[in-house]
Amino acid sequence: MQKILNYINGELVAPISDSYIENIDPSTGKIYSLCADSDDHDVALATDAALAAFPAWSNTSSSDRSKVMLKIAALIEENLEALALAESIDQGKPLWLAKNGEIPRAQANIHFFGTAIEHFASEAHPMGNHALNYTLRTPIGVVACISPWNLPLYLFTWKIAPALAAGNCVVAKPSEVTPMTAFLFSKICIEAGLPKGVLNIVHGLGPKVGAALTSHPNIPVISFTGGTKTGAEIARVAAPMFKKLSLELGGKNPNIIFADCDFEKTVKESVRASFTNQGEICLCGSRIYIEASIYEKFKSAFVEEVKKLKVGDPLLPQTKVGAIASQLHYDKILGYIDLAKEEGGTILCGGKTAAVEERCKDGFFIEPTVIEGLNHLCRTNQEEIFGPVVTLQKFETEEEVIEFANSNNYGLACILFTENLTRAHRVAAAVKSGIVWVNCWLLRDLRTPFGGMKQSGVGREGGWEALRFFTEPKNVCIKL
Numbered sequence: 001m002q003k004i005l006n007y008i009n010g011e012l013v014a015p016i017s018d019s020y021i022e023n024i025d026p027s028t029g030k031i032y033s034l035c036a037d038s039d040d041h042d043v044a045l046a047t048d049a050a051l052a053a054f055p056a057w058s059n060t061s062s063s064d065r066s067k068v069m070l071k072i073a074a075l076i077e078e079n080l081e082a083l084a085l086a087e088s089i090d091q092g093k094p095l096w097l098a099k100n101g102e103i104p105r106a107q108a109n110i111h112f113f114g115t116a117i118e119h120f121a122s123e124a125h126p127m128g129n130h131a132l133n134y135t136l137r138t139p140i141g142v143v144a145c146i147s148p149w150n151l152p153l154y155l156f157t158w159k160i161a162p163a164l165a166a167g168n169c170v171v172a173k174p175s176e177v178t179p180m181t182a183f184l185f186s187k188i189c190i191e192a193g194l195p196k197g198v199l200n201i202v203h204g205l206g207p208k209v210g211a212a213l214t215s216h217p218n219i220p221v222i223s224f225t226g227g228t229k230t231g232a233e234i235a236r237v238a239a240p241m242f243k244k245l246s247l248e249l250g251g252k253n254p255n256i257i258f259a260d261c262d263f264e265k266t267v268k269e270s271v272r273a274s275f276t277n278q279g280e281i282c283l284c285g286s287r288i289y290i291e292a293s294i295y296e297k298f299k300s301a302f303v304e305e306v307k308k309l310k311v312g313d314p315l316l317p318q319t320k321v322g323a324i325a326s327q328l329h330y331d332k333i334l335g336y337i338d339l340a341k342e343e344g345g346t347i348l349c350g351g352k353t354a355a356v357e358e359r360c361k362d363g364f365f366i367e368p369t370v371i372e373g374l375n376h377l378c379r380t381n382q383e384e385i386f387g388p389v390v391t392l393q394k395f396e397t398e399e400e401v402i403e404f405a406n407s408n409n410y411g412l413a414c415i416l417f418t419e420n421l422t423r424a425h426r427v428a429a430a431v432k433s434g435i436v437w438v439n440c441w442l443l444r445d446l447r448t449p450f451g452g453m454k455q456s457g458v459g460r461e462g463g464w465e466a467l468r469f470f471t472e473p474k475n476v477c478i479k480l
């Protein structure tokens with residue numbers, strides 16, 4: 001069976017303990033590869049390799065760093081088919097989605113920061129003829145990048161790219177649930193000629209590898225994407241060590257639909273925002289608030305569209321909703337559907353496991369589920385489910401829906417549909433979330449600040465924000 005190895009000091013190596021975690025294909029429920037079950041010893045080796053590589057890498061010119069990153073980006077493009085297939089098998093997402101969305105975005109992440117670094121500049125603050133201040137922005141050292149399972153290579157590269165471009169060395173940890181594309185990525189880095197030790201990838205469990213990275217005294221920067229509880233644990237360990245932290249955490253995003261929306265487009269886009277990647281995207285809109293005058297009309301059109309979504313084998317082109325990433329997560333989602341019923345919710349469609357034939361008969365599939373009749377403050381509407389489950393609720397006024405939207409501890413993204421431009425600006429300013437999409441969803445420009453408020457995170461990724469995060473600013477003041 002294929003072994004997923006660590007990438008340390010430019011080489012693919014077995015974990016020191018030589019133990020492995022079973023890696024399961026969620027569409028079949030069967031073990032299909034073995035992932036390195038690393039520990040603090042492997043993290044120590046990787047960190048030493050990164051420390052040794054840092055002086056040379058941080059001293060290369062930005063154009064030299066750019067060159068090797070563009071080679072990596074080109075190799076991702078060349079290996080699109082293999083990477084997309086690996087991602088689909090590992091995570092359960094439809095193959096077409098990996099091929100058209102996720103892997104091209106991973107390529108774009110590397111390409112974007114590989115070119116951005118050539119344009120990165122710092123500031124000068126002249127004080128007339130009196131003095132001149134200028135800001136140096138230097139690479140920091142060895143940084144840890146820890147990523148989740150829902151968009152594996154996409155989110156992994158989104159962190160690594162700005163860290164490397166800015167001249168840092170990296171020890172990265174992909175999710176143990178979906179390690180395959182990070183392993184293939186390490187082979188790409190070797191082929192591209194990335195100098196040894198610049199990027200190290202250590203596979204394994206969060207409480208072992210992740211915790212060892214978080215507490216390592218020679219890693220002063222942590223960029224983390226994952227659940228809010230894990231983020232809190234990382235912050236607890238990192239704060240007394242005064243580490244620099246970027247935390248991209250959970251979401252429970254409102255999707256607000258006003259009566260003056262473009263109805264057909266709104267229904268279509270809301271279905272996409274609810275169920276893409278089985279609803280396993282932190283940006284999905286899971287609380288759908290609909291203005292009372294169009295509630296019934298929207299409900300029937302939306303449910304009709306949702307019922308058409310084909311749940312099935314992720315490798316088939318007609319599949320719209322694939323497998324849930326793991327048995328653990330599948331059980332959690334089903335538990336939330338039971339909770340919604342206990343809380344008085346009515347299931348309008350879905351609400352149970354989906355039977356998928358043949359090779360996928362033992363996989364983890366759940367029907368896209370739409371629920372109504374719940375209060376905005378109940379647990380179903382407050383906690384992140386992170387699956388193919390949405391709730392519908394009506395509202396009477398703009399003030400009321402802003403209150404509903406902001407009634408949650410998360411504040412990652414908000415989606416709103418209206419043809420009234422003034423209202424769009426007003427509501428966008430009033431909702432407490434780091435990202436607002438008006439009449440669209442997941443339209444991304446990599447230059448924009450990306451991240452959440454409240455329990456959805458601390459800091460922003462993307463564009464200059466990311467390059468600034470991965471550099472240390474130093475002001476130099478010269479008396480003239």
Ligand code: NAD
Pocket residue numbers: 146147148149150151155173174175176204205206207209210211214225226227228230231233234248249250251281282384386412451452456457
């Ligand atoms: P998770 O928090 O369980 O795991 C994320 C990563 O952290 C994994 O690599 C895991 O091994 C590691 N980890 C676990 N325990 C750790 C510890 N004690 N110390 C250090 N690392 C540890 O999250 P998940 O289940 O993989 O991902 C789903 C979550 O990620 C959802 O809450 C989702 O909203 C969130 N997410 C957020 C964004 C965003 O941009 N804000 C994007 C995608 C996913």
